[in-house]
Amino acid sequence: MNEMAFGLKVAEHLSASARAVDPTITRRLRAARVRAIELHVEAVPRSATARRRFSDRLARWGIRLGFAPALRSAALAAAMLVLFVLGGQWAEQVHVDAVQAVDAALLIDDLPIEAYLDPEFRAWVARELQS
């Protein structure tokens, strides 16, 4: 009897023995297996599962797009650069908008531009209002 035949004999014997087990014991064993699987699932943190799923997905995309790790880091650096430039542009735009609003108001104001350039006028107005 070679090793393979011996293994099959053992498996056959074990299967026959398993069928001979008392039904009550079979039910208890089944319940224990189900409980053990439930406990294992609870033990794995949800965030860790989600993190693994996300990284798996990223890896899949990387493989699908043919990204080499170095190219991926270059793309990340480029994305950060673009974000930095766009952020700077946005801040500059906010400032320009505020200045432009004043400029537009100055161009159509009742007072001439000269009035806003005269440093004495504001002080004189303040004195007039106090008196």
Next chain:
Amino acid sequence: MGRARVAVLIVALVACGAVLAQGAPDWARLAPAQRAVLEPLERDWPRMDAAQRQAWLTLVERFEQMTPQEQERARERMREWTELSPEERARARNQYRALRSMPPDQREGLSEQWERYQRLPPDERQRGASEARPR
């Protein structure tokens, strides 16, 4: 790998440059409506930097919401405004913000006060101003 990284960075920089350059069109590339509004600035346009050009183009958008009287006034003042130095413009903006932050009833009288102020002799203007400053 190093070459790929450099290539991606160059492409990103070129793209950013292209985005920035879009905001500063030459006079010939302006729309007819924009040229009509900015006509007083045609001579100064080539000397303006991208930010200044963009600021004036933004004004064109505001122009449509102005009354005909305001549009006329704005056209008259455009050249005057471009001839000011950056320091003078900053001073005018600051003074505008300060005077316009006054209560509405005081603000309404500014035109009349300007008329009066202009009629004063220079020494009296300065005396009045220096009296007001220490308080």
